Amino acid sequence: MSFSSVSPSPTNHHQMTEDEMTSENSLLADRLHAMLHQEFTSYPACPDYTSQADHSSTCSPHSRRAVVNDDWRRKICEWAFGVVDHFEYSREAVSLTMNYLDRYASYAQSKGMPLSRKSFQLAAVASLYLAIKLEGRNEQGQRLTISTLVELSRGLFSVELIEQMEREILTALRWKINPPTAAQFIYHLIKLFPVEGIYDVDAKRVCNGILETSRFFSELSVYQSSLAIEQRPSIIAYSCILNAMELVGPVTLPCDVRQAFLTRIAGITQLREDMMEVYNTRTSLRELHSAITDAECGLPGGSSSDANQGTYDTSMLASTRVSPVCVSGRQ
Incomplete structure (x- = not known):
């Protein structure tokens, strides 16, 4: 079999890029479907x-x-x-x-x-x-x-x-130790973010900011038993992303871009903003964030005014390097 040594034309190269994007989106959808199947079958809520x-x-x-x-x-x-x-x-x-x-x-x-x-x-x-x-x-x-x-x-x-x-x-646990987590769902869902729809600001910075803030909310969810134990990770992840996006102003995150993002998510996962589970989870996350911020317990939350300006406090996820408390509770 012989291979042509002719360099691809710009048109062919563009088509190849689109094919790669289609393949990547297909793999992403397959991965999300597998994770959704896992949380219903192998790792149901207890x-x-x-x-x-x-x-x-x-x-x-x-x-x-x-x-x-x-x-x-x-x-x-x-x-x-x-x-x-x-x-x-x-x-x-x-x-x-x-x-x-x-x-x-x-x-x-x-x-x-x-x-x-x-x-x-x-x-x-x-x-x-x-x-x-x-x-x-x-x-x-x-x-x-x-x-x-x-x-x-x-x-x-x-x-x-x-x-x-x-x-x-x-x-x-019957050796089932690889559950899909909220953080994993967030990592995959954020790849559906339409960065091509943002022109006035750094789209990658906006996307990364939403990712980091969503991960912060997902860490808060681990603290609350009613969420961590009884709620599906996909619902928690989706709620974390919604709560992260509500901290971003419409100039930084245009409404049409936000809607396009949610439409892409719904097309693959069937997750929707109007689901009662999502509403309740978002409410719990807001309350937990507020309580922890007020208590100043070492998980600082970013200023909403900063977030509305499109800035992100990455120190929210920065951990204090101090000696851990002994599990026995003795000092």
Whole structure:
């Protein structure tokens, strides 16, 4: 077989570029469809064990101290973020950690064996260890060892206990440890953003700003059990993007570009702005953002006035490099 050595004409080159774009969009659509299928089949939402704990904990002060409620879960979540920030791992590892932990705790409760707070702490350590093993090396090319996690627990949990709990979690989850996360959905959905529709400002900067702010909202969603446990990641991701875009003024993000973006998303995922699940999730995210900002708990939110001018505070996702709080809670 012979090949022509003639250089392609500009027209052919343009056609090739369009073909490549069509192929890329097709692959993106396939990936999103696969993730949507996964969240319905392999990784469906599970019952919120923290709400059931809050119900049962009204009996006595002792039971309130013993059960795992939303407050206790949030403390564990904060601890996990502290660890991954300190050791410079991706914050996506926390999404995986809490996914494993939530599914395992829900499974245990469904079997009539709700986790005690100490067992929940052990499961949290094992879940983080599992998530970080999948994550691989950190930004410095280093691996977090199980002995380091033992040190973080200050002797509360041994290597053997952590490894045993890791096996129990894998068995309970049936080795399904690659769930689609809200951050992953955001990463793929943002590729549908019509950058070609923005001419007056840097389109890539606008797109990246929406991406970073959306990721920030997705990290907030991990804190709230009613979202992280019961809501689909695709709904959370879509809501995060909508909340991020509402912080951008119409000059920076023209209405027709916004609508074209949402139309592209709806065409592939069937996600729509008027869905009740989306409305409720957006409301929860706004309330959570407001509460955390007011409490000044270390997850700063950008000024809405800045966002309306099309500027983005990338420090929202910058993590403070401080020593993580010990999971045992002892100082």
